[in-house]
Amino acid sequence: MTVPDATGAPVRSRSAAPLRVVLGVGGGIAAYKAALLTRLFTEAGHRVVPMPTAAALEFVGAPTWEALTGEVVSTSVFDRVDTVNHVSQGQHADLVVVAPATADLMAKIAHGHADDLLTTTILASRAPVVLAPAMHTEMWFNPATQRNVALLREHGHTVIDPDSGRLTGQDSGPGRLPEPRAIYDAALAVHAHGAAASSGPLAGRRVLITAGGTREALDPVRFLGNRSSGKQGIALAEAARDAGATVHLIVGHVETELPRGVEISSISSAVELHEATRAAAENADVVIMAAAVADYRPVSVGEHKMKKSEDGTNPVVELTRTPDILRGVVDDRNEHARDQLIVGFAAETGDGEHSVLDFGRAKLHRKGCDLLVVNQVGTSTVFGQDTTEVTVLSARGAEDAHASGSKAEVAQFIMARVGVELGARSDG
Structure with missing residues (x-):
């Protein structure tokens, strides 16, 4: 159905029947936008049950919510005890939307806390939950917040990435609450099609990711290779998939299970990866080059297994450079x-004169990509491990971004940075 909103513009409802929407409101300055979101739902014929937190009522009072919805506002589980309100609201909800979702509120929901009516309702509900975060940039990129966002998504909740723009005071950056219409459309899409239809930073995007190590044949049984396990690239593919992207993963040698729900192409050598990547990149919105590519390959490959010489002389293997895949893309x-947004990776060791980041910045300039993810590697660092530490460098001059934790958590962080870059392009 189509009805006009308060401005006279049509409101598009994707639900054939009116929904019962629990609208959670966190305690942030962006709470006033939730009032506009309420109007979008109610004027499209949906019933909205407002559930502001106690802190949210410091910004927008109970009379506003009651006037907009015709519902009694409560924050306590001890109100309307005779109806078991703290459970029944969640049981009867068709959709739960939290806007703004503050860092504190997301932490509580992620870890199953239930200390007020809203968090208890969410814990008791089987309805889709959509959270629209709003906070300062530093809070959004804090590793604790990013871990909570990843955990919420693992629980099946949809977390819409915040917009980039003017924040409280004079600050600007990622952390701004998305506009009410964007939240409204995303929430109805999630209800209709599930969490994969969310308006995350990669929803509707085609993302190409390379992962794993290449192997350069010496003869039928031997090869030159590296220590890459492919764990980070696979975690990136899962993070992009969970953010709603259509993912194509080109994978070399890996030591972990491949992800479900993505297109997978297998390669072995750097030349094969070069050909597959350039072909697949033609239709990609985002290209993330996380594979560990050999810099050199043998000039010739033995037709038969290389034998030890009878006189004890050592074999000589002539090497040549492999294609520069990142630069080619x-x-x-x-x-x-x-x-197209292109993200490169740099596994560096540093030396006596230059740091890992020195080499990373030089590579970012040399390759011409938009973002470069830099990490320090070694026999016991990063390769094959379940944790990592990275610095994301930006060609447009954005401040260096650091993250550490599990490779899944770092993958979520990198995807958040990709979302920021895509948003900056849209704003520019």
């Missing part, structure tokens, strides 16, 4: 004027 993008 950047050149293709520039030549064809594609609106």
Whole structure:
């Protein structure tokens, strides 16, 4: 159905029948936007049950919510005890929307806390839950917040990434509450189609990711390779998939289970990866080059297994450079004027004169990609491990971003940075 909203513009409802929507409101300055979101739902014929937190009522009082919805406002589980209100509201809800979702509120929901009516209702509900975060940039990118966001998504909740723009005071950056119409459309899409239809930073995007190590054949049984396990690239593919993207994973040698719900192509050598990546990149909105690619390969490959010489002389293997895949993808993008975001990876060790980040910044400039994820590697660092530490460098001059934790958590962080870059392009 289509009805006008308060401005006279049509409101599009994707639900054939009116929904019972529990609207949670966190204690942030953006709470006033939740009043506009309420109007979108009610004027489309949906019933809204407002559940502001006690802190939210410091920003927008109970009379506003009651006037907009015709519902009695409560924050306590001890109100209307005769109806078992703290359980029945969750049981009867068709959809739960939390806007704004503060860092504190998301932490509580992620860890199953139930200390007021809203958190108890969410814990008791089987309805889809959509959270629209709003907070300062530093709070959004704090590792604790990013871990909570990842945990919420693991629980099946939809977390809409915040917009980038003016915040409280003079600050600007990622953390701004999305506009009410965007939250409204995302929430109805989630109800209709599930969490995969969410308006995350990669929803509707085609993302190409490379992962794992390459192997350069010496003869039929031997090869030159590296220590890459592919864990980080696979975690990135899962994070992009969970954010709503259509994912194509090109994978070399890996030591972990491949993800479900993504297109997978297998390669072995750097030349094979080069050909597969350049072909697949033609239709990608985002290209993330996380594979560990050999820098050199043998000039010739033995037809038979290399034998030890009878006189004890050592074999000589002549090497040649492998294709510069990242630079090739950047050149293709520039030549064809594609609106494409390209993310490179740099596994560095540093030396006596230059740090890991020194080498990373030089590579970012040399390769021409938009973001470069830099980490320090070694025999006991990063390769094959379940945890990692990275620094994300930006070609547009954004401040360096650091993250550490499990590779799944770091993958979520990197996807958040990709979302920021995509948002900056839209704003620019």
